[in-house]
Structure formats: structure tokens, C-alpha cells
Amino acid sequence: MTGAELILAGLATPLAGALGIALNHRAPNHREGVTLVTAAALFLCVFALLPEVLAGGRPEISMFEVLPGLALAFRIEPLGMLFALVASGLWIVNSLYSIGYMRANNEAHQTRFYVCFALALFSAVGIAFAANVFTLFVFYELLTLITYPLVTHHGGDKARNGGRVYLGLLVGTSVLFLLPALIFTWHLAGTTDFTPGGILAGKLEGFALAGLLALYMFGIGKAALMPFHRWLPAAMVAPTPVSALLHAVAVVKAGVFSVVKVVVYVFGLDALAGGTDWLVGVAGFTILAASVVALNADNLKRRLAYSTVSQLSYVVLAAALLAPLSVIGAALHIAAHALGKITLFFAAGAIYTAAHKTEVSQLDGIGRRMPWTMGAFAIGALSVIGLPPAAGFVSKWYMLSGAMAASHWLAVAVIAASTLLNAGYFLPILWRAFFRPARAEDKHHPHGEAPLPMVIALSLTAAGTVALFFCPDVPLALARGMLGDLP
């Protein structure tokens, strides 16, 4: 198949999958079979595009013009390739995990759950492949709406309130800031195509440039820059597979992916030179403040969520530094953090399923009952802290090198301090799990590992985290390719 056909196939696969899942709603085994096959097929479609992109090709296809001159169009460049690979690859593992989790916890509305999941992946692929800001915006909004039923899956007041914050902040920021930014870009440049070197060069300067950048950065609420980060902890009312794939990978990475994309392909690194100090400051503040909140959170998923808020701002910070090395680090971190954080969420869900525990303070001695789960958790934690032998080390290395090359000592200090904070909120969990005796009341509830599909899933992502440390070639090549696009 040609590149254009593969793009269409990649978009059509999750749509067809959603239909197949809905049609098989009476036969759960067939339904889950459809999910797994769809996920595998999507990954194959994306993977088949990789050689062409690595070789410097940029497959593209234009669907139709929604407004005169503004087409719904797709064009794959290396960064989009990386994001699509991560999202579609982890969907396979996450589907396996979902099957174990949803069945073990007797969740209701499972068909709706899997249908929305497939549609969410459709939106994520659309974002990854978008050829212009307009297409990206369309799929960005679609992703928000389609994940709303997943976030509020449990129904009831708690889910409703979480859903309000989720939708209010994500739709609010995108409509209030991102949409005007998009229309203003169109008004200025007469195009919204992602172009190497940017499309706004020479069209804006000074205050207006900073204003437009701010509209974009805060408008992409999915990147969770403070003060618009509250939707992410609110989204934790969702079942854990949703938190894992969507709120550690697809949705939040769509956010930081869009940030990097806008900085590199709309503004252009050169055009922004000197205009991003405030963004470094905001991102740095988010990194530290979110880490401090995570430090004090007892609820495991809440701690992970704030850790994500902090880690997302690494990417924003690295992009805002505008140094080639740090931008490579930003791209790598999209993949590295995805693998590490999904492992952590998988572990949290496994603990909930097997032991019905949600708080950090309840985890004394759990490592001995669930060695696989907590072993994987340890690897994920190492990656997020940024220690070898985990993928997070590589991306942090590039970001630090970039910050030093740019002589941005504030950024260096933020990364260093945050590493300490990360260790501060993860290591006590490991210490509790492995080195403290189980509490007396736990002895009456013997339990082992979570159901097998969940254990397999979290072992796979943990293995992936380590593998990415030893051979980061493909993501690195893609990240370099993104900069190779620059003139």
C-alpha cells in the first residue's frame, strides 16, 4: 500500500473497530477479540509507515475542504510518527489489560467503554497525522468529547463532578484560547499547514507574538500547564485502563505533542528566539509545584496524576528552550514517559483489583504478595525519576544537555530539583511495598497477583521501558528527523 492508503487505513481501522465492537455487544469474547484485532491492525498500519518516514518521506493525503482553502488533511512527519507509534502500540497492551480489569471488577457498560476507547484512538491518530492546525483542532476537540463518557464511566455524582471539571477546562481552554489562536494564524498567514521553519516568520513580533504563543500554550489544555491542569486529577474518577492509556498516553501526549508541533512547525524555533522565557518559567513552576502536590497526595492515582502534570511540563519546558538537543529530548520524553507512566497506572489498577487498595499508606508489604506488579512499578518509577536502566534517563539526558548548551541555568536547576522531588514521591512507595511488614488487618485478606492479562500487560510495558533505554534508536532517529526537517 502507498503511504496515503496507509494513512486512510490507519484512520479507518479504529472506526471500523468501534462498529465491530458495537455489533458484538451480546458476545463479550467476540467483542474483546475485535478490540485486540483492531489494535493490532492499527499498529501494523502505523508501523508500515515507519520505513518511509525514516527514509525522509512525508506521506500525505488531503481529504476535502471544510472551509475554502482549509482542508482536512494529513501529513506524517517524524514527530507524528513517534506519537502514533506510541499510542497505537500501547493500545494493544492496554486492551489486554482492560479485559482483565473490566471483567475482574465487574464494570458495567463495557461495550460503550470499548467503543469509546476505539474512537479515542481514532482521534489520537488524527491528531498525530494532522497536516495543519485546523485538522489538529478538529481531532483535538473530538478527543475531548469522546473521552468524556470514559471519564464519567461510573456515573453518579462523583463522576459527574469530575466530568464537569474535565470538560469545562479542556473545552474551555480550547474554545477560549486555541480557537482564536487558530483563526488568527489563518488570518495572518493564510494557511495553517505545519511547515518546517514555521509559517509566521516575519508576520508578528513582540507583544503580539508572545500573546499568540500564550494563546496556543494555554489553549492546548491537554498539556496541563498550570493553572489549567486541574482536569487531569479530576479525570482520575475513570476506570484505571482509561487513566493509563488516555491520561498517561493518548490525551496528555496529544497535548504536549501539539505544543511541540506548534512551536516547531507554526512558529519555528528561530522566529521564537528570545520570546519564550516566560514559558520556561511557567513550565518550570508547573514541574515543581505539581511535584510538591504529588509528594503530599496519599491517593495513588492522584499522586500519579500530579506526577504526569509535572512530567508533561518537562516537554513544554524542553520545547520552550528552543535548543535542538532539548527539542530532541522533548520528543523522546513523549515516548519514554508514556511507557513509564502507563506501567505505573497498570500497577495501580492491579493493586486495586487484587487488594482493593487505593491509598499509598495502605501499601505496606504489598511487594511480597504482588512481586511482578511492584517490580514493574519500580521500573516505571525509575523511568519517571530519570534513572538508568529506564527510558526516562535518555530523554532527561537530552533535555539537560540542551538546557546546558543553551546556558539556561534556571531550567537546569528546575530539572535537577524536580528529579529529587520525583525520587521523594516514588521511593517511599517502593520502600513501603518491599521493606515494611504487612499490616495486621491485611493478613486476613490473602491475595496474590491481579488476573493474568493484567500482569502480562504491565510486565510488557515495564520490559519496554527498559528496552527503550538500551536501544532508543528508532525514537531518536525520528526526533532527529523532526529537526532535520528544519532548514
Next chain:
Amino acid sequence: MSLASHLPALQVVLPLVAAPLAVLVRHTGAAFLLVTLASWAAFAIAVLLWQQIGSHGTISYALGSWAPPLGIEYRVDRLSAFVLVLVAGIAAVVLPYSRRSIEAEIPREQHYLFYAMFALCLTGLLGIAITGDAFNIFVFLEIASLSTYVLIALGRDRRALMASYQYLIMGTIGATFIVIGVGLLYLKTGTLNLVDMSVRLQEMSNHRPVLAALGFLTVGISLKLALFPLHQWLPNAYAYAPSVVSAFLAATATKVSVYVLLRFYFSVFGESLVFHRLPLPEIMLALSLAAMFAASAIAIFQDDLKRLFAYSSVAQIGYITLGLSFDSVSGLTATVVHLFNHGITKAALFLLIGCAVTVVGGSSLSRLAGLGKVMPLTAFGIVLGGLSLIGVPGTAGFVSKWYLVLAALEKGHWWLALAIVASSLLAVAYVWRFVEIAYFRAPPAGLPVRREAPLSLLVPAWLLIAATIYFGLDTSVTVGSAAGAAAELLGMAK
């Protein structure tokens, strides 16, 4: 002359003839068939006219072969053709729906009257859009208004009578203002033909009576189109009228009034008089903003879904008049395209509420609790329509908002662009009130576990919902027509 050349006359005559025939047959089924066929024919004619305009330009038709300016001229240009397609199209979709819907809402012995009145209302609205004669506009406006009063009063809620009466008073005041305005213009120019009038007005734009006529017409038409704060008649009228009437009126009546305003402003007075000599754009802008924010905010606190969407209409009319106040091609494109986009969206929403009413027996939010479980298709359709009101990309509403924000940015009004998008957040709030009630609450006791409305109701409603999605993705027809009409109104057509 061939039949094709008489299409402008047939456009109005067919529904006009259907009305007395419906009364004469006095039979529900026959009246339904007559009026529905007439509306389909009217729709076909409107589409044919729209195509002719596209290829041959403006059509001028001398009624009874009396040449204008002595005789009445029917004049079809891009704007009127577009409005004709909207009005006739909505009627063609809504009528098949009416059969089952009014069975639940109107006593059977009045059904044939409903169809007669509907045909008259359609005649009036089509007539306004097609005629090129100022007094003829007034006559058709009265035909449409009087039949509308009856249609609203047919609602089974006794408050429908009060709503109809309220609209009658307000509508009559509006019509009086309009006829005074037209009279003043006739006094000054000695003609009622719009084209003729605009030529003669060019030399007398300083004359007080002309300015007075502009003022009378602005106020009168604003009453009919429910420009904030002259909207008081609208929420009750939409809330208590039979569902099918609410749908038809929301999509067409206020839209045709906007058409009249555009016609007088741009084709008769001319933009230099309206926009540069008087502070009308500033007034329009202020009132539009007030409508967008105040009416949306009021909508959030309504306890009845029909009233909620009625206030939402007042807010959306604010978007329409806001586009007009920019006096630019983008702004007018936004106005004209939003006429259409909001028309089909609101019609779809009121039709879906009608579906819900047949099963749950009312449109108050407490009755609609758990609608997502009981009537999944109806509830999901309302959500999709709501997304179009918000202006989510992929829906028709997004297209309108795009041009509106673009028009604001072209003028360099940053704050206005932000105000436009901020007001759509209020739409999120009122749409999500429904979402939360339909999906997070349990259905009230006594309702069946799952029962959808009959297909004869669901199909027309979903046809319009599908149209709101389609016209959000493929805008060549809507934006193309609207941009053409805007350029023509501003005298920039090729």
C-alpha cells in the same frame, strides 16, 4: 412562456392554494397530503430557482405581466434564493413529522386547520423572501404572522393562548412600525418597488423622513426577529406551541425577519447610509453582545428544555445580528450562513424534543431525566444538536463561528473575538445541563425501560441532525451561497 419561467410565482402560489383546499376537504389525511405535497413542490422550486441564480444571475419576474415598478416584481437574488431553500426545505422535512406529532398534541377535529394555517404560514414566509415590493413584504409578513398566532394557540397547554396573545400584541406593534416605515418611504420616493426605491433614495439620504423610516423599520423588524431586548414574545411562543410548530418557527420565522432587515439595509437604504451616517452598527453590536451573553445565561437556568432552547435562539440571533454589524464580507457571510446553520440545528432540536414529548409526556427537565436510557437515539440527537449550538468543529455551528471570529479579527477587534468564543462557553453550560440530566439521573418512575419515538418522528429529526453534521464538514453549498449573497449585498459581486 414555459412553466419554468413562472417558477417565482409558483413558489408562492402552490402553498397559497393548498391552504383553502385543506379547509375545503376538512379531512386530516387529505389535508396532510395536500400541504405536504405542496411543501415538497415548493422545495423543489426553491432548489431550481437557486440553481438558476447560480448560473444566470438575478431573476426578475413581473407578476401578472405588469412590468415593475407599476406591477409587483418578484425578485430572486442569491440571498433570497438561499432563504427560500431554507424555508421550503424545513417545511418539507417538518411536515411528514407533523402527522404523528400533532396527534398527541392537537385535538383531531382541528388537524385540518393546522395544515391550512401551516400552508398559509409557509406562503407568507416564502412570499417575504421572494417579493421585490415593499408593501408586498408587509402583506406577506401579516399572512405569516396571523397564521403563526393561530399555530401557537393550537398548543395543548392553556398557556399557549397567553403566549399567542403576547406574540399577537408584540407582533402587531412590530408590523405597525414596519408599515409606518414603508409609508414614509413611499411618501418620499413615490414608489414601492425596492430597486426603484433604492435608486431614488440615493439623493435624499439626508432627509429626516428617510432617517425616520430607517428607525421605524429597524425597530419593527427587530421586534419580529426577536433582537434582544425585543425578544420577550419568543420564549413563551416556542415553549407552548406544538413541537412541530416550534421547530418550524425557530428555523424560519426569525430568519426571514433577518432577511427583511438585510434587504432594507443593504438593498434599499444602502450601507453608506445605514453604517456610516448613523451609529447603527454600534447599537447592533451592543445589543447582539447583550443577547449572546444575557440570553445564554438565562437559558442555563431554565427548567424546561423547550424554553432553554428558546432562550438559546435569542442568543444565537445575537450571533446573526453581530455579523451584520461588522459591515464586511466575512461578517455578512457569518450572518447568512448562520441563518441556515442555526435554522437546521434548532429545527432538529425542537423535533427531537417533540419525539421525547410523545414518550415521556412533557419537556420539563425533570421529566427528561434518564432520557439517555429510555430514548437513546433521541437523547443522543439532542446532544449532537447541542454540540452544533456550541460550535464544535465538525458541526454546522462551527462554520458560523469561524466566520464571525474571522470578521472580528479582520476589524482588529481582539476583545470581540474573545467575547464571541466566551459566549459559546455559556452554550456548553446549558447544553451540559441536559447531558447531565439525561445521562446521570435515573428515569422517573413509571416510564418504560426503553421506548423510542416512532420512526415517522425520528427519521425527519435525524435527517436534520445529519444535515447539521454534513454542513459542518462540506461547506461548499452553504458558505458558497452565503459568501456570494454577502458579496452581492455589499455590491462586490462579480
